[in-house]
Amino acid sequence: MRVGLVGCVKTKLDHAAPAQDLYVSTLFRGRRAFVEVSCDQWFVLSAKHGVVSPAEIVEPYEETLNGKPLDAKRSWAASVLQQLDGNDIGFTDTVFEIHAGAEYRDFGLVDGLQSRGATVQVPAAHLGQGEQLAFYAGRSAVTAQTLRRPTTVTPAPSSPGAARSSYAPLAGYLQAAEPSFVQLSFPQIERILSRPLPASARRHRAWWSNESRGTHSQAAAWMGVGQAGATQWPSGKRSQATLASRIGQQHIRGNTRSSTFRLTISVLLLNRLGLVPANGGKLDPRSNGLVSGWIAEHLRVVIAPLDDRDRLGAVEAEVVAQLDPPLNLGHCLPSEARTRLTALRRSLPRR
DNA sequence: TATAAATGAGGCGGGCTAAT
């Protein structure tokens, strides 16, 4: 049995509503989505009412544990434990997953649960505010499911990408779309997002532009669509890399260890750019920057969508066989140039 | 000493303009 306890937040609806809907901040919604997947049952930890079932109708109120006197926090924790005692929960075979701040946890609640024989986990402990928002928004249902298995939970570092954005539903729609060409109206997009688009979306064409390194999450949403990696054989493991992450982070801004393409460019330009090898088959930071600049300046990318990622490996072999690109080695016939390239690549040994 | 207020953190999201 796994029980989620979700702390209340300040921002609420202005009218009575089921507890699960009363709290409307991004953080609460993220926590709720998390426990709905990861737990068998969950409750709200309300500063005013203690343990509240998600469906229970609650009037909006203005109360928080933050900054309350020690005694008040202790007696609040005691009353929460009392409510849980009366809830027919078998503590010894229950894992409590707490999604609330330290004020809610550390004044008797965690200790009380543990002394009753329960296991307590705090998946987002020690994360900063932004990190928490990213943590909850970035966790897909699949990821939350995996939390059922490990005994200790370590929050993953936040990573760039579209999944944590409020535009994630749009990314998901595009990801799942059958045809590689999709046309949507404003209202259709708003239905997918379950909220209106900002006014700028209708007023400024620029709102819809792509963005390589900016902060506009809507651009990240559609630019992150599309998986770059094929299914690995024989493990069947699927790469999580998107086109944006593979090309941008590994090929253009990565290092020689993360991209064979970079390795090839680096060894070919070693003398011309005065590149200095470093340990581990990499280049020193300055040299790596020079390679990034060179690639950014010269690289042109053509994207050919393919619906079946499991066939990417076979398609690559066909494409390479037809084009016979001089810098590719795999799937190619041997040549004098390729023998030299192999030798050059050895000039950056991985050791 | 207890409480309240201010501040910092950092990712998200929006508005807008300059540059290409």
Place this chain on the structure above:
DNA sequence: ATTAGCCCGCCTCATTTATA
């Protein structure tokens, strides 16, 4: 027409500083 990028406010928690 499109891209790059600056600026600002929001959100919440944790910590520091000010006040009663």
